[in-house]
Amino acid sequence: GQSLEQPSEVTAVEGAIVQINCTYQTSGFYGLSWYQQHDGGAPTFLSYNGLDGLEETGRFSSFLSRSDSYGYLLLQELQMKDSASYFCAVTRGSTLGRLYFGRGTQLTVWP
Amino acid sequence: DGGITQSPKYLFRKEGQNVTLSCEQNLNHDAMYWYRQDPGQGLRLIYYSQIVNDFQKGDIAEGYSVSREKKESFPLTVTSAQKNPTAFYLCASSTGLAGAYNEQFFGPGTRLTVL
Numbered sequence: 001g002q003s004l005e006q007p008s009e010v011t012a013v014e015g016a017i018v019q020i021n022c023t024y025q026t027s028g029f030y031g032l033s034w035y036q037q038h039d040g041g042a043p044t045f046l047s048y049n050g051l052d053g054l055e056e057t058g059r060f061s062s063f064l065s066r067s068d069s070y071g072y073l074l075l076q077e078l079q080m081k082d083s084a085s086y087f088c089a090v091t092r093g094s095t096l097g098r099l100y101f102g103r104g105t106q107l108t109v110w111p
Numbered sequence: 112d113g114g115i116t117q118s119p120k121y122l123f124r125k126e127g128q129n130v131t132l133s134c135e136q137n138l139n140h141d142a143m144y145w146y147r148q149d150p151g152q153g154l155r156l157i158y159y160s161q162i163v164n165d166f167q168k169g170d171i172a173e174g175y176s177v178s179r180e181k182k183e184s185f186p187l188t189v190t191s192a193q194k195n196p197t198a199f200y201l202c203a204s205s206t207g208l209a210g211a212y213n214e215q216f217f218g219p220g221t222r223l224t225v226l
Contacts, residue, residue: 035215041219041220042217042219042220043154043201043217045215087154097161097205097207098159100156101153101155
């Protein structure tokens with residue numbers, strides 16, 4: 001089985017930096033992904049970590065520590081349009097084709 | 112343009128009726144997925160298919176059925192056996208390969224309301 005824990009809500013102001021944590025318990029862990037979903041919209045892929053360390057994509061970065069079963073998504077220079085839900089999702093080695101999603105973190109960015 | 116489409120965007124049905132949700136992709140992806148999303152529940156997998164004419168149950172398959180007769184299409188039927196079918200349904204597709212190559216592309220979703 002597997003479980004993922006992430007905070008339900010995070011708030012920040014424009015221009016700030018916010019970190020959304022994700023801890024997981026899963027057998028056969030293979031990798032960690034992050035998706036963004038605006039209200040009523042479709043989730044979109046942000047990043048993937050298969051190895052320990054930091055992956056950077058513009059204002060967004062994602063980190064993984066396999067030994068700690070922990071990852072985070074770092075959003076810098078926050079903008080109002082970053083207000084959305086953010087989901088972490090794990091891939092397991094036994095079922096490479098599917099993702100197991102966390103419950104999501106609602107990020108609200110204030111002006 | 113390549114993409115994944117779902118129709119309709121909103122769907123209303125009476126209790127006890129079966130309903131089929133459409134999902135089509137022209138990304139040439141092998142794998143397709145159906146998720147259900149309820150408030151505060153994240154994305155829960157209903158069914159997935161990694162190849163034509165084959166599919167597997169996800170975590171909440173009871174009361175749902177699927178078919179995968181064509182690579183491009185993966186319709187989901189919500190049957191009358193599904194006890195609480197009102198939800199937002201999302202279809203996705205991917206290459207089905209491992210790791211970073213398994214980015215899932217989502218359709219716009221169908222919001223089903225059962226009256």
